[in-house]
Amino acid sequence: ELSPRQPDQESLVKGPPASRAYDAMGAPTKAAEGFARGKGLRVEDLQVREIDGGQYVVATVHETGRPAVEVLQTALAELVASIRFDKAMRWNASNVAFSRPVRWLLALLGEAVIPFEFAGLTAGRTTRSLRFYSPEEVEVSTPAAYFEAMQAQGVLIDSQERRAAIAAQVAEQMRAVGAEPRLDEGLLDEVNNLVERPMAFLGKFDQQHLRLPAEVLISVMKKHQRYFPVQDAAGKLMPYFVGVRNGDGNYLDVVADGNEQVIRARFADAAFFIDEDLKHKLEDLLPRLGTLTFQFKLGSMLDKSRRIERIVEKLNPLLGAGGFEAEAALRAAHLCKADLVSHMVVEMTSLQGSMGRYYAGHSGEKPEVAQAIFEHYLPRFAGDQTPQARPGLLVGLADRFDTLAGLFAAGMAPSGTKDPFAQRRAALGLVQSLIAWDLDFDVRQGLALAAAELPLEASPQSQKECLEFITGRLRSYLLEQEGYRYDVVDAVLAAQGFNPAGAKRAVQALSGWVARPDWNTVLPAYARCVRITRDQKGRFKVDAAYFAEPAEKELFQAIQAAEAAERKPGSVEDFFQAFLPVIPVINRFFEAVLVMADEEQVRSNRLGLLQRVAALAEGVADFAQLEGF
Numbered sequence: 001e002l003s004p005r006q007p008d009q010e011s012l013v014k015g016p017p018a019s020r021a022y023d024a025m026g027a028p029t030k031a032a033e034g035f036a037r038g039k040g041l042r043v044e045d046l047q048v049r050e051i052d053g054g055q056y057v058v059a060t061v062h063e064t065g066r067p068a069v070e071v072l073q074t075a076l077a078e079l080v081a082s083i084r085f086d087k088a089m090r091w092n093a094s095n096v097a098f099s100r101p102v103r104w105l106l107a108l109l110g111e112a113v114i115p116f117e118f119a120g121l122t123a124g125r126t127t128r129s130l131r132f133y134s135p136e137e138v139e140v141s142t143p144a145a146y147f148e149a150m151q152a153q154g155v156l157i158d159s160q161e162r163r164a165a166i167a168a169q170v171a172e173q174m175r176a177v178g179a180e181p182r183l184d185e186g187l188l189d190e191v192n193n194l195v196e197r198p199m200a201f202l203g204k205f206d207q208q209h210l211r212l213p214a215e216v217l218i219s220v221m222k223k224h225q226r227y228f229p230v231q232d233a234a235g236k237l238m239p240y241f242v243g244v245r246n247g248d249g250n251y252l253d254v255v256a257d258g259n260e261q262v263i264r265a266r267f268a269d270a271a272f273f274i275d276e277d278l279k280h281k282l283e284d285l286l287p288r289l290g291t292l293t294f295q296f297k298l299g300s301m302l303d304k305s306r307r308i309e310r311i312v313e314k315l316n317p318l319l320g321a322g323g324f325e326a327e328a329a330l331r332a333a334h335l336c337k338a339d340l341v342s343h344m345v346v347e348m349t350s351l352q353g354s355m356g357r358y359y360a361g362h363s364g365e366k367p368e369v370a371q372a373i374f375e376h377y378l379p380r381f382a383g384d385q386t387p388q389a390r391p392g393l394l395v396g397l398a399d400r401f402d403t404l405a406g407l408f409a410a411g412m413a414p415s416g417t418k419d420p421f422a423q424r425r426a427a428l429g430l431v432q433s434l435i436a437w438d439l440d441f442d443v444r445q446g447l448a449l450a451a452a453e454l455p456l457e458a459s460p461q462s463q464k465e466c467l468e469f470i471t472g473r474l475r476s477y478l479l480e481q482e483g484y485r486y487d488v489v490d491a492v493l494a495a496q497g498f499n500p501a502g503a504k505r506a507v508q509a510l511s512g513w514v515a516r517p518d519w520n521t522v523l524p525a526y527a528r529c530v531r532i533t534r535d536q537k538g539r540f541k542v543d544a545a546y547f548a549e550p551a552e553k554e555l556f557q558a559i560q561a562a563e564a565a566e567r568k569p570g571s572v573e574d575f576f577q578a579f580l581p582v583i584p585v586i587n588r589f590f591e592a593v594l595v596m597a598d599e600e601q602v603r604s605n606r607l608g609l610l611q612r613v614a615a616l617a618e619g620v621a622d623f624a625q626l627e628g629f
Helices: 030-038 068-081 143-152 159-176 185-192 207-211 214-224 252-277 282-291 301-318 323-335 343-347 354-362 367-375 390-409 423-436 443-452 460-481 486-496 500-514 519-533 550-564 572-592 600-615
Strands: 009-017 047-051 054-063 126-128 137-139 198-204 228-231 237-246 293-295
Touching: 009 030, 030 054, 159 185, 159 198, 159 228, 159 237, 198 252, 207 214, 207 237, 214 228, 214 237, 214 252, 214 354, 237 252, 252 343, 282 301, 282 323, 282 354, 293 301, 301 323, 301 390, 301 443, 323 367, 323 390, 354 367, 367 390, 390 423, 390 443, 390 460, 423 460, 423 500, 443 460, 460 486, 460 500, 486 500, 500 519, 500 572, 519 572, 519 600, 550 572, 550 600, 572 600
Parallel strands: none
Antiparallel strands: 009 054, 047 054, 126 137, 198 237, 228 237
């Protein structure tokens, strides 16, 4: 609750260093005078205090409190004006942009009105009822009275309460026709923000429309009408939908009938588009891709699809695809973008891939080719399914490598929130696919293959920046979706960021090691070797002839054993199994010898031993990134 008055405040403000604020004679300089003027003070009001080890000029600034209504009057106007929408409209002389016309403003602090202005209106204590409800206007005396008035109207102000009510009502309507309650969470969130007094209703459509692909029907229902599709226990679509109106249960039959007429027309349009597309084979659509620009420096979508085909041909042997898998991948690469110029996808772009699979099947293509056309778009978003068959995986990787390498070469790297070519999604999809398949693959190699096919030069710098961009998406994935510790992730990515699947395994393994009770003995032993050698220039050779102490010979033998141990590339587990026997030897070495000995050859020899210990982790992780190093 806000207090009736903003309290008076005193705050200490730090200014320039005293050495710049006063000259040798103790007179104030322009720096001091400017600081004082900026705070509305006299130079005489300034003081010199020691802060963070240095002397600075400071001023005590006194801010007089103002009534809360006065403060909120400005704050609320700024707050409402700061709200941004993807699509906004302007509707009156105020020329203010908002998502919808603003008809009234209500703002109260206790019983007092906060009369802020926005869009040509002044806030008061009057609100309005839902349309067709009386009274049309309601005078609100207090905040509590506002909530009572809304409750009397059936309006659910709390978004979580409203969301739960929508979910319960929709599920009830689905059960009424023997369906399995399945609610799309994203659609539920969207509908929740479209209504105030939710009332679910059941609608139906002609069963003959079920001959159309389920993806088409569902997309039409969800995208155009915000309806919830109805499915049976097996996931098969039923000839019903559930809508949510804003209002009560009166005349729901009329509402349902009106919505049924709309969906009937939508489905008829979809049927027409599909019938038109099926008059031709999918391959017949390819020439029209030449009229669709991908990016002006990178050519058309036809140029892109041909590049994808060539990249897939090179990826096949690298990713273990042979025989029918390689053939299916090449054929799918040839056709993967053809559905983009189909009537149905032009009407609803979200159906890309789904329609390609459907049209490929009707064109006589092999099932694995049709499935690969669909799967090459997977995953479409974080948490989405990934390709289940290798051909789809290969085409999807080739598509993303071409997109990323090409756009970075063209100087089109994403900046800030701008990402018109969805490169973040492409990079995340690439990472997710390789991790899902647990497939060791060097992303640098994929980018190089794609760069070789581009119509413009991809400089080493652009490929380096592209790799860093992909590694950044991998880092976000491991932190946000997998929930690993930031220091563990950073340590592994410093050494294995180019191999998403290997990095994921290493992060998982290292997370287990840092949680061990003996970790405080493992990391310090390695860290001592790194800290003493990391500032040294060059590599020091180890010559056993210069060993002056038994501890040096013992450490040398332990290092040789660790180096000779069989280890998989990048394996955290194999590294630690080889390193654990070296730990007590390292500790004895530091107890027995002075590393920075006066004699140069002895000192170099000892530094060389420690460099060999540090090198054991190369390609595994940069343990210096870990907490406690």
